[in-house]
Amino acid sequence: MICWMYPGQPVAFTDTYNNDPEFQKIALLCQGATGFNPLESDTSAPSLTRSVRLQLHGVSVSLYRSGLLMSQGAGPDLIAGHSMGIYAALAASGSIDSGTALALTCRLGVAMAGMGExxxxxxxxxxxxxxxxxxxxxxxxxxxxxxxxxxxxxxxxxxxxxxxxxxxxxxxxxxxxxxxDAPLHTPLIEAIAGDLRRIVAEYRFSEPRIPLVEHIGQTTLAAATIPAFLVDELCRPVYWETTYRTLRSRGVTRFQEVGAGSVLTKFNRWIDSDT
Amino acid sequence: MSDELIEKVKQMIIDSLRIEGMATDEIDADAPLFGEGLGLDSIDALQLVVAMEKEFGVVVPDAATGSTVFASVRSMAGYIGEHRK
Missing domain, CATH: 3.30.70.250 (Malonyl-CoA ACP transacylase, ACP-binding)
Incomplete structure (x- = not known):
């Protein structure tokens, strides 16, 4: 059983995929949905904070890599997301389209960006x-x-x-x-939870076609539970080790990280060696 | 330090970091392990700390020591040679 894992916000921009026409398509989609072009990460959409641009860049890379894997005939039995990886994970599950994943990332990121330092x-x-x-x-x-x-x-x-x-x-x-610019995954986010709920309520979520396991209580998300989870996950910690162990216990034998870098793969390696 | 120890350190890196499809002779003993070279990071460093302790009984107490020890395979082998019992 294969699980695709979607990592959270990267700590730096990468231009690794800039010459790939498929990434260029995602970049155009991102620019259309948010004003930010991942091909010009340092200069594009200066009104967005670096944190929001990093989030958009991370989601763009994940969406690109999902498409690449799918075009090669690959597909997961389960999906899991870590932190801001949830938006690309939702797209991979079929609950939302790629443009919505980028728009949600941007709007929620902008709402949180006003919180301070x-x-x-x-x-x-x-x-x-x-x-x-x-x-x-x-x-x-x-x-x-x-x-x-x-x-x-x-x-x-x-x-x-x-x-x-x-x-x-x-x-x-x-x-x-x-x-x-935001205290991600802490109760401090609850101060703006109402704003975040109003943003999420503007979107429609379909039933995931591929089961998506969330990183707080390790439940499988459904169309009806996704909106609340998207706000809840910003107010509560990510429990990756528990999520990984749950996925293992549900029969996952192979994990594929779908994003920039390999941080989740390294966490999994540690957890295995710690067992 | 012996070539044998350098080979063991290379194999330990490949095994503990699960580097697939890499043989020991593909790792330059003098190349930097972090950034350029193998491109390791601090998550990998902690994995190597545990592997060194398990395989050689050698402790890397902190990141400051680690930055010297993990400069290259040769520096790791040198540290192990000095500290193992």
Whole structure:
């Protein structure tokens, strides 16, 4: 059984696919739906924040790679998305089309971009116990539980920086701070949840043709549950390790990462070695 | 350090990082492992830390040490040679 996995927002732009006519088609679609052209990531749509442009770039790459795989006759038995990977995952499941995936990414991203100055903090090496305490000490949240030793913190920039410093002192192997404009996957997003719900309510979601397993409670999404999930997932953490283990227990034997990079594949590798 | 140890380190990298279709002779012992070269990242680094401890009983205590140790296969082999019991 094969699962296609859709990663979240990349941390940098890539021009790897710019010369491929199929990616150029997706880029045009993105430009039409959002004003942002992934072929000109650094200069296109300057009114959008870097975070929103990165989100759109990530979804564009995933949509392109989905199309490429499908054109080769490949197809998944199950689909899973991590964080902002949900929009491309929904498109792959047949619930929405690619243009809607890009428009949703953009509109939700823009709505969150007005929240202020935040940061994400990647912590590698510590286990959950000490990191929960560090997050509490510094007033930040664990936004991603990726593996037993890979976590993402989210919160105010100063607070995340202080948490990363404490994590380093506590023995973290590696820490990295990424400035962003929204405290993704934290309860802080609930302040604008009404706006997000109103945006999502403007779209229609079909029943997924391929089962899509979500990353909070590991349920299979249905047309009726997708709108609430799209807002809920921005207010709650991603539980990737639990999701991966659930997919394994549901019979998945092969995972294909459909996006830029291979971060989910590396998380899965760690989880396997940790078992 | 011995060529045998360098070969073992290369094989450990291939196995622990599940690099498919790569043979040990395709890895340059002096090429950088991060960025250019094999293009490894900090997720890979932690996987290598655990693999080194499991296979050679050698501990890389922090990222600062890791950035020196994981500069290349040769530097990894050198660190293992110095620290293994």
């Amino acid at each position: 935040y940061a994400l903090g990647c912590v590698i090496g510590l286990t959950s116990g000490p990191l929960v305490a560090i997050a509490a000490n510094n007033g930040v949240y664990i936004a991603n539980h990726n593996t037993s030793r890979h976590f993402l913190l989210a919160g105010g920039r100063k607070e995340v920086a202080a948490a990363l410093a404490e994590a380093t002192v506590s023995g973290a192997f590696s820490v990295n701070l990424f400035p962003c």
